[in-house]
Structures are given as structure tokens and as C-alpha cells.
Amino acid sequence: MGPLSGALAFGLMLMVLTTALIGRLRPWPAQAGARSFAAGLSGGAACPRGIDDRNCEDAEASSAVVPSSAGVQAPAVTCEMAESVAEPDRSEHVVATTSQPDQPGFRPAVADTEAEAPFKSSASAGLGSGFVAVAGKAKVEVLGVPRLSYGGAEICFARAEARELLALLAVSRDGVSAEAIAETLWPGEVGGRRLDSAVREINRAMRQAVGCAAGVRFVLKSGERRLLPAASFDTDFWRFENACKRASIAAEDTVRAAALHEVLALYRGPLLAGCDDLWVLPLRQAAQRQAADAAERLAELMRADDPGRAVDVLRLAVECIDPYSETLWCLLMTVQGELGRLPAVRRSFELLRERLAEIDAVPSPQARQVYERWVR
Structure with missing residues (x-):
């Protein structure tokens, strides 16, 4: 073996020893990638969602290590960590509930004891979950945030006066006179014109949702009153x-x-x-x-x-x-x-x-x- 061959052999041996030493000091890229992926599943790049960032290192150190499908090791999510990810915010109410956008002003649950689960909705009290509209009728909800839907699809209006008129008629089973509508909704304005525009908008949106012919009306006129027919609306x-x-x-x-x-x-x-x-x-x-x-x-x-x-x-x-x-x-x-x-x-x-x-x-x-x- 000449001097050049000996130098090459020595260099190769030195590279092998250096690589082995580095491998003992830090994980391979595949292992690091598996940890990042597992952390990402819990809602964060390095720490499961719901765990304080300051305690992130403690949570990571206490996590068990299990084999992954790729043959590398990744940190397993413990039961407590899983609960912190999956458990919904208990400050939100139901029922028909807290604070939910649908229920402004609702309060957090009142737990009888610390061991009892928070009370969240009328369904939890065995009261059901509201109402299901009769098939073939539009569903009008005004107890809570107002909604209008048909067959599960929400119906929206382009004009504010249509929303206002529908709300008034939905709480007036026997209808409201044109004069009273104008005085209630648009006092001091050209109420008759706005009423006609609102009626046209409701009829148009309902015909489009239901698939009816152009002549079908959903806001009826009974004498001087405008009303929502019970045959078309379930309120x-x-x-x-x-x-x-x-x-x-x-x-x-x-x-x-x-x-x-x-x-x-x-x-x-x-x-x-x-x-x-x-x-x-x-x-x-x-x-x-x-x-x-x-x-x-x-x-x-x-x-x-x-x-x-x-x-x-x-x-x-x-x-x-x-x-x-x-x-x-x-x-x-x-x-x-x-x-x-x-x-x-x-x-x-x-x-x-x-x-x-x-x-x-x-x-x-x-x-x-x-x-x-x-x-x-």
C-alpha cells in the first residue's frame, strides 16, 4: 500500500467515526420529521393545542414513545394531551347554548359539584333540540338568531326590508295591516313603496328556493293585512x-x-x-x-x-x-x-x-x- 492509499484509508476511517459520533448526538432527519408530524396533528408545530407554551418542554419530555408505521419512533399523545385537544371549550353554552353566536348573553354552565359535567343545552335536560319543520314548508326561526331555510338550505334576502318584514310577520300569526307595517318598520318614510319591494323580494327568494312558478305568492294579502300562510311556513x-x-x-x-x-x-x-x-x-x-x-x-x-x-x-x-x-x-x-x-x-x-x-x-x-x- 503506497502513501496515497494509506492516506485515503485513514480519511475514510475518520469520516465513518465522525458520522457515528454525530448520529449519537442528534436524531436522524426522519425521526425529527416524525415528531413534527405528530405535533402537527395536535394543532401546533411543537406543542399540543391546549397545553401552555411554557410547559411545552415538560409535555414533550413526559410523552411516551411508540413505534410509527414508518419504522421510526414518534412521541405518543397521552390521555391528558388528547383530552386537551378534543375537549370543546366548556365556557360555551348550548341551547340552544351559551356563549354561542346564536345565543348572546348566555352564561357559563352552573356545575352542582366539581365532579359533575357542565350543563350545556336543552337536549342535556331531556328537552329535545328545538323543532323540525314539516316537510314541504319553509322553516322560520325567530327564537334566537333569525333564520329562514327550506329543505335544509338557508334562504337569504338581498334587501333589508325583506328581512324586516319577514321578522314582523313571523311573530304575527294573523298578519299585520299595511299601515301598521309601515308605521312599525319604516316610520316617517315611504312605507308603501318599501312594503311592495319587501313582498316582491320574499316571493322571489321563496320561489327560487322552492322551485315554483313566477305567479306563486308566499306573502298573502287578506283584506288589509299581509301574512305568512301556514301552508307554506313553519314558524x-x-x-x-x-x-x-x-x-x-x-x-x-x-x-x-x-x-x-x-x-x-x-x-x-x-x-x-x-x-x-x-x-x-x-x-x-x-x-x-x-x-x-x-x-x-x-x-x-x-x-x-x-x-x-x-x-x-x-x-x-x-x-x-x-x-x-x-x-x-x-x-x-x-x-x-x-x-x-x-x-x-x-x-x-x-x-x-x-x-x-x-x-x-x-x-x-x-x-x-x-x-x-x-x-x-
Whole structure:
């Protein structure tokens, strides 16, 4: 072997030793890529979503290592990490729910104990999930954020006056006179012209959605009144009114309870949420009172045989219907106390104080008396 061959052999040996040493000090690119991919699945490049960035290194160090399908090792997501990724935000409500865009002002869940799952919707209380429109009818929702749909597809209007007219007619089963419509929606303006434009827009959009001929009308004229025909529209507010009426005249508890269930299932939120026109406010307050009254009456019916369900209904009421009603809060604390849930009574009273503070009020002596009956 000549001097040149010996130098080449020595250089090759040195490269092999250097490569081996580097391989022991840092992972191969394939291993690093597998870690990045696993982290990306959890919502972040280096740290699972829901874990504080400052604790990222600790989470990574504590992760188990499992073989991947590519034959390299990647960090496994632990149970706690998986929950942090998959668990929805518990501050959001339901029902028809918290705070959700569909339900402005809804409050976080009131947990009776730390171990109990937060209450999220009317469905959780066994009240159903609203209403399903009759086949062949347009679905009009005004309890909560207003929506119009047909066959599952939302119907939109190009003109604001069409939305305003539909909202007014949806809460007026017997229709409204042309003069009253103009005074209510467009006072001081050329109401007749805007009314005609709104009617044409509603008819056009509905014909397009349903696939009807040009001559079909969806806003009917009965004398001087304009109305939405029940043959073409299924409206949650009309069902809500019917259920309230059935609950008030029912002679049997089972019939009354079924009607009250329907009232609460239909109440997704404030009437025409997002609309602050003056004509809406008294109707909104009346619907809220009806829903709160239904929750109180249903809880009283359940109180003897199923107090746990009664608590669920009352929690729904103070979260989603009227957070400032001392009547509902007092009944909730009473049923919680009867069940021996004293920490829940304390928490309910604390929340009552927080809610009333939002409107510069304090619990009444009667509410404090209910609280002190259970917690001394």
C-alpha cells in the first residue's frame, strides 16, 4: 500500500467515526420529521393545542414513545394531551347554548359539584333540540338568531326590508295591516313603496328556493293585512305560542309537562336576537317571561319524582333564559338543598350575586333567606 492509499484509508476511517459520533448526538432527519408530524396533528408545530407554551418542554419530555408505521419512533399523545385537544371549550353554552353566536348573553354552565359535567343545552335536560319543520314548508326561526331555510338550505334576502318584514310577520300569526307595517318598520318614510319591494323580494327568494312558478305568492294579502300562510311556513314562534297555550289549559300533569318541555326546547334564545328595534323589545320580554315561567312550572312538576332533572331544568333557565330571575335562582337553591348539595347551593348564591351585580342590584332578603336556610 503506497502513501496515497494509506492516506485515503485513514480519511475514510475518520469520516465513518465522525458520522457515528454525530448520529449519537442528534436524531436522524426522519425521526425529527416524525415528531413534527405528530405535533402537527395536535394543532401546533411543537406543542399540543391546549397545553401552555411554557410547559411545552415538560409535555414533550413526559410523552411516551411508540413505534410509527414508518419504522421510526414518534412521541405518543397521552390521555391528558388528547383530552386537551378534543375537549370543546366548556365556557360555551348550548341551547340552544351559551356563549354561542346564536345565543348572546348566555352564561357559563352552573356545575352542582366539581365532579359533575357542565350543563350545556336543552337536549342535556331531556328537552329535545328545538323543532323540525314539516316537510314541504319553509322553516322560520325567530327564537334566537333569525333564520329562514327550506329543505335544509338557508334562504337569504338581498334587501333589508325583506328581512324586516319577514321578522314582523313571523311573530304575527294573523298578519299585520299595511299601515301598521309601515308605521312599525319604516316610520316617517315611504312605507308603501318599501312594503311592495319587501313582498316582491320574499316571493322571489321563496320561489327560487322552492322551485315554483313566477305567479306563486308566499306573502298573502287578506283584506288589509299581509301574512305568512301556514301552508307554506313553519314558524318556531307559532309553535311556542301553541305550546304555552296547551300548558296553561291542560288538565293532566303529563299533558302539561309535555307542553312545557316543548316550550323550553323551542326557546333557543332571545326573540329575534341581534335586532334592537323598539317594536321587538316588548315581544322579546314577553317570550322570555313565558319561557322562564315554563321552566319554573316544569321544575315544580319534576321536583317530587325526579329532583335531579328539576335541577337541570332550572340550571337551563338561569343560564339561557333569565339570569336575573331571583324566583328561578331561589327554586334552584331549594331543590339543590333538598338533594343535600350544599356546595352547589353556595355556588348558586355566588352566581346570583354576580349576575345581579351586572345590573347594579343585590340579592333580596328573601333570596338570602333561602340561601341561609341551607347554609349557615
